[in-house]
Amino acid sequence: MKEQHALVAELVPFLLSRGYARNERAPSERELAVRFQASRPQVREALSVLEALRLIERRPKSGIYLTTESASIEALALFAELGIPLSREELNQTAEVRRIQEIEAVRLACRRHDDANIDELRRCLGEWDRAIAAGEPVGELDRDFHCGLVKATQNMVLLRLVNIFYLMTKRQREFYFRNRDRRRQSNAEHRRIFQAVLERDEERAVQLLDAHLVSADSYWNGLLPS
Incomplete structure (x- = not known):
């Protein structure tokens, strides 16, 4: 059977x-x-x-x-798991939805985070440092950090929605983070975002996260055919 x-x-x-x-x-x-x-x-x-x-x-x-x-x-997550490519338009629209969700999430995280959320994000950043030093993959740590920010909103429905995006992009993130400089740059950007959330500085957190997401999206757009 x-x-x-x-x-x-x-x-x-x-x-x-x-x-x-x-x-x-x-x-x-x-x-x-x-x-x-x-x-x-x-x-x-x-x-x-x-x-x-x-x-x-x-x-x-x-x-x-x-x-x-x-x-x-x-279904989009299933397509990714099965290796079925999305169209350029679908990829762009998916990235746009991700930005909308995460930008609002980081605002809420600044207002609502508790000590447990901060400790979890600190542990994740510490694992990044260890992984970079050891030359280990960081794709899932990237997911852990971003989902950790969303978890700090205390909105578990939003967390489930954002998590689907990271399930969809697992392979892309593995490829993206093969580059050592990208691993280090992303880690530094995560640390700045974390500090803004820790200080409950909404506008700075939004600016930093938006620039972080746009940078990654620009990389993939540069590889896709017009």
């Missing part, structure tokens, strides 16, 4: 690659079961996952239809 995750990983790129029009019916459960050598109950369960992510719609007595234009943000 195929595991559900494996079947989902096969179904998504297959359905997306076919380029179905808005009201064009996709293959039936039976056809998909034959194609992927799975049972119909297995296919049905995998399709339920895609329906929950709003990637497909199953219409009674009609069939299966793609609805990627209304896909959930979790």
